[in-house]
Amino acid sequence: MKRQNQSTDFSRRKLLKFLAGATVTVVLASRVGSKLAFPEPVVAHPHEMTPDEALQRLIEGNKRFVNGRTNNPRRDMVRIAEVATAQKPFASILTCADSRLPAEMVFDQGFGDLFVCRVAGNVATPEEIGSLEYGTLILESKVLMVMGHERCGAVTAAIKGGQVPGQIGSLIDAIKPAIKRAENQPGDKLANTCKENILLQIENLLASPVIAKLVDEGKLKIVGGYYDLDTGEVSLVS
Numbered sequence: 032m033k034r035q036n037q038s039t040d041f042s043r044r045k046l047l048k049f050l051a052g053a054t055v056t057v058v059l060a061s062r063v064g065s066k067l068a069f070p071e072p073v074v075a076h077p078h079e080m081t082p083d084e085a086l087q088r089l090i091e092g093n094k095r096f097v098n099g100r101t102n103n104p105r106r107d108m109v110r111i112a113e114v115a116t117a118q119k120p121f122a123s124i125l126t127c128a129d130s131r132l133p134a135e136m137v138f139d140q141g142f143g144d145l146f147v148c149r150v151a152g153n154v155a156t157p158e159e160i161g162s163l164e165y166g167t168l169i170l171e172s173k174v175l176m177v178m179g180h181e182r183c184g185a186v187t188a189a190i191k192g193g194q195v196p197g198q199i200g201s202l203i204d205a206i207k208p209a210i211k212r213a214e215n216q217p218g219d220k221l222a223n224t225c226k227e228n229i230l231l232q233i234e235n236l237l238a239s240p241v242i243a244k245l246v247d248e249g250k251l252k253i254v255g256g257y258y259d260l261d262t263g264e265v266s267l268v269s
């Protein structure tokens with residue numbers, strides 16, 4: 032009997048918590064004065080999510096973004112308080128430092144949802160690999176996406192070759208193998224190289240025994256994404 036009461040009490044608390052969340056969503060929607068945002072499906076706690084579910088959550092968020100139906104979720108003081116002392120991001124993302132692809136906006140996510148490394152050319156060099164080992168092994172993200180993009184300046188510079196100032200050359204060195212892989216492909220050389228670079232950096236990440244083990248155990252999915260600067264759409268690259 033006692034157990035049943037506890038269970039009922041727990042359900043009531045969950046319901047109240049849900050209603051509080053719903054109120055915040057409605058308040059936010061009315062504050063922005065736009066059409067009522069499309070509610071996100073009820074999602075599992077990040078650590079209960081499967082890698083496929085985590086990827087689906089990214090894809091659905093990007094669809095909302097592309098269709099102009101963003102929820103801008105978990106971007107309020109309630110959420111900031113919720114994640115102030117701990118984070119459980121469901122996805123880790125390695126993407127370009129380019130100012131036109133902020134991951135939380137592109138995937139319509141909020142605070143504490145994404146563990147993001149941004150570096151020109153989305154290169155997986157030791158610091159990025161270490162960061163993403165942390166994001167996947169310690170924080171337990173379920174999906175790791177390498178997101179490159181159309182007309183990437185770093186890839187363009189790598190294709191162009193020649194002298195570059197400062198330490199920009201280190202980025203170019205990390206991208207160079209992708210140029211060779213794309214050289215005999217039909218179609219647009221820059222787009223092909225950007226996509227090959229995504230696959231190359233996935234290989235670099237999989238060379239990490241930490242990340243490879245998580246993938247082998249089915250705890251993590253690693254995917255490539257290609258961001259279209261014209262439409263905002265992220266398509267999967269394989």
Ligand SMILES: [Zn+2]
Pocket residue numbers: 127128129151152153180182183184185186
């Ligand atoms: Zn770029």
